[in-house]
Amino acid sequence: MGVPVNSSASTKERILTAAEALFAQRGFEGASLRQLTAAAGVNLAAVNYHFGSKDHLVEQVFKRRLDQLNARRLAALKQVASQSETTLEDVLAAFIRPALDLSHDGGGGLFMRVLARAFAEHDDSLRKFLSDNYGHVMRQFTAEFARLLPQLSKEELYWRIDLVTGALTHAMSGFGIIQRKSDVSEVTHREQTVEHLIRFAAAGLRAP
Amino acid sequence: MGVPVNSSASTKERILTAAEALFAQRGFEGASLRQLTAAAGVNLAAVNYHFGSKDHLVEQVFKRRLDQLNARRLAALKQVASQSETTLEDVLAAFIRPALDLSHDGGGGLFMRVLARAFAEHDDSLRKFLSDNYGHVMRQFTAEFARLLPQLSKEELYWRIDLVTGALTHAMSGFGIIQRKSDVSEVTHREQTVEHLIRFAAAGLRAP
């Protein structure tokens, strides 16, 4: 299905990669294990053998990328916070850039779309899984935002971070109307995306 | 399934109402016609009789609410634009408030979640349907934003409107962490949501 499969990778990895692509394209319900295993070039029964069930596969698809993303975001935040003067833009960059980079070198540009779908699906168990594997990162960033925006009440801050998250998810998952023009390289386009996001989000957070 | 069915309504209307709720809750693929018709209290075959197919039903669920939403947004925009001095906040209110109101008196607070799901699903035919039934409203608002933000290039403006849309969709569909507190009335909470959205979006749009 247009998704190249690295035949040297392990069966588990090939399933995860194919699943990520297919979940992004057709959703968790819409992607069947038969399509998925065919794209991965593995036997149908391999999913249940290696992951136990389709639901557990979904969780592992998230876990693989979220572990990467969380680590990079926290590393970036730590480096930013250690500077003598930290700006709001710095913190936003620490939050945004790893996500955009994941699209690039993680091979999982599709993961952000999968993540966006997970937000859209109000499935409780999936939300709990995301909260368990994502919450501590959000809390650290929230603390840093609170330090840089002392004039905001806690409730106001939560609201704005929520709205920033919406804008980021929307942009990063390629929902929107903005498409990369053919005369702009992938790298350049991503850099422009980061800049637009940071400028917009910083202004929104600083709103009087 | 907890969704009260007005037994005096027509079969078509009852299907549409039950479908909206179930699509919001379980997604387009996840909601089956059997669950749907059971919730609506109608026969399974009624969907294909009245709508032709499940896909056409999905479209009609959108069309019923979008027609309302579009009409209210355009009316609000027209009224705002006729004033001698139009502010960015006014235009944003014309865009946001009808959507929030729809949650209230349209009985379709769930519709925004359905709409958010539609954004998440990258289904081409559904996106085309949305573009056909939604595009002209976005164009009118974009023109008004362009008038009020002449310093922005066309590309920059598109970017920011896209990010605003992301924030709005996120907030309106109840994705986020913000939940209504029990000591705040539904009406008050909605009003607060509008205010937060407008303040954040206006600042983002005005970003230097």
Add this chain to the structure above:
DNA sequence: CGTATGCTCAAACGATCGTTTGATTCCAGT
């Protein structure tokens, strides 16, 4: 060499999906 162990495979399981059928009920028009 024999035999465990980890993995892959084709095939089948029961369940559920969207859709269709054909008979039956309802009700307005003459």
Add this chain to the structure above:
DNA sequence: ACTGGAATCAAACGATCGTTTGAGCATACG
């Protein structure tokens, strides 16, 4: 009162779903 089209109904259609099974294959250890 009769008739014809619209609406509803139970039942079944073939397709596809996630999952399970048991045989077959490989590699490593005694």
